[in-house]
Amino acid sequence: MRIELRSDTFTKPTPEMLEAIAHAEVGDDVFGEDPTVNRLEGEAAAMFGKEAALFCPTGTMSNQIAIKVHTQPGDEVICEQQAHVYIYEGGGIAFNSGAQVRALRGDRGRIMAEQVADAINPDDVHKARTSLVCLENTSNRGGGSCYNWEAIQGISQVCKMNGLQLHLDGARLFNALVATGQSPRQYGETFDSISVCFNKGMGCPIGSILIGSGDFIRKARRVRKVFGGGMRQAGFMAAAGLYALEHHICRLQTDHDHAKQIATALSKKDFVGTIMPVETNILIFEVTGRYTATTLADTLKHYNIHCIAISPTQIRMVTHIDVHAVMVSHLVSVIDDL
Numbered sequence: 001m002r003i004e005l006r007s008d009t010f011t012k013p014t015p016e017m018l019e020a021i022a023h024a025e026v027g028d029d030v031f032g033e034d035p036t037v038n039r040l041e042g043e044a045a046a047m048f049g050k051e052a053a054l055f056c057p058t059g060t061m062s063n064q065i066a067i068k069v070h071t072q073p074g075d076e077v078i079c080e081q082q083a084h085v086y087i088y089e090g091g092g093i094a095f096n097s098g099a100q101v102r103a104l105r106g107d108r109g110r111i112m113a114e115q116v117a118d119a120i121n122p123d124d125v126h127k128a129r130t131s132l133v134c135l136e137n138t139s140n141r142g143g144g145s146c147y148n149w150e151a152i153q154g155i156s157q158v159c160k161m162n163g164l165q166l167h168l169d170g171a172r173l174f175n176a177l178v179a180t181g182q183s184p185r186q187y188g189e190t191f192d193s194i195s196v197c198f199n200k201g202m203g204c205p206i207g208s209i210l211i212g213s214g215d216f217i218r219k220a221r222r223v224r225k226v227f228g229g230g231m232r233q234a235g236f237m238a239a240a241g242l243y244a245l246e247h248h249i250c251r252l253q254t255d256h257d258h259a260k261q262i263a264t265a266l267s268k269k270d271f272v273g274t275i276m277p278v279e280t281n282i283l284i285f286e287v288t289g290r291y292t293a294t295t296l297a298d299t300l301k302h303y304n305i306h307c308i309a310i311s312p313t314q315i316r317m318v319t320h321i322d323v324h325a326v327m328v329s330h331l332v333s334v335i336d337d338l
């Protein structure tokens with residue numbers, strides 16, 4: 001029994017999802033004629049109370065398209081210093097948009113309104129024009145941490161007062177919604193654009209959706225084509241997305257419970273140091289004493305349990321739809337015996 005905890009991107013479609021894929025009605029989406037893509041874009045936009053949405057192959061492309069539409073070359077983008085858009089998208093902000101980043105030090109990936117306000121450049125020819133703020137919820141490097149709603153509202157107000165656009169990298173937004181009880185509509189009202197991944201906890205093989213105003217998505221559709229993301233019979237993948245919206249959001253709490261169970265087992269061990277608070281499906285903990293992060297990961301590998309040493313002293317585990325209750329029980333008993 002292989003237990004894959006390296007990432008929630010390792011999920012494979014369930015038989016039911018494959019069935020939905022096999023029966024999808026498709027067309028050429030570059031011509032706007034794929035009915036399943038159109039349905040997914042319509043449903044996602046309606047869910048968030050926004051005018052329109054755009055199906056993209058990856059979360060990286062959704063984010064990069066949003067940044068491109070919201071900025072001009074030479075602009076400055078404010079984000080947290082460990083944000084995916086900044087450290088894990090290949091320098092895309094500079095490469096694709098010719099913009100630079102003002103990286104703020106946050107608390108487990110989350111920044112505050114006062115920090116944002118302080119980081120906005122004055123109208124001065126020496127300074128880059130601050131035009132966009134990007135938030136990430138849940139935060140990947142923050143160990144699946146969630147923003148509290150008041151903090152987001154505060155940042156949104158700072159953006160409105162200063163004429164800044166506000167984008168959400170919501171790769172795991174549904175995990176955050178399940179954990180905090182906010183609604184997609186609240187997020188739709190607050191952000192100018194939102195990207196959400198289908199290829200993570202939602203269990204789809206491919207896909208991300210970018211949501212925004214009609215005007216924003218018209219521009220985004222053009223940029224997606226330029227980036228090489230205009231897909232043809234993409235309805236097969238959109239069908240997986242539609243299936244996940246209906247059937248996989250309601251099961252995310254199980255992943256969160258599993259992560260907490262694993263954390264409880266780890267907390268009893270002398271070789272485990274600080275465990276980041278487990279808010280969703282990501283668990284990051286410090287390894288001390290008789291193991292390093294690498295030797296512990298290697299030890300677990302002998303039990304066919306796969307996780308990642310994200311630094312010399314830290315291990316990350318991510319729960320998802322293919323990590324079943326029996327696997328969690330097995331993992332807990334392996335940890336107990338170490």
Ligand SMILES: *Cc1c(COP(=O)(O)O)cnc(C)c1O
Pocket residue numbers: 057058059060061063084085136138139140169171172197199200208
């Ligand atoms: C995974 C991820 C993305 C996008 O990743 P893709 O692999 O390009 O789909 C964006 N932001 C965060 C926080 C992520 O974890």
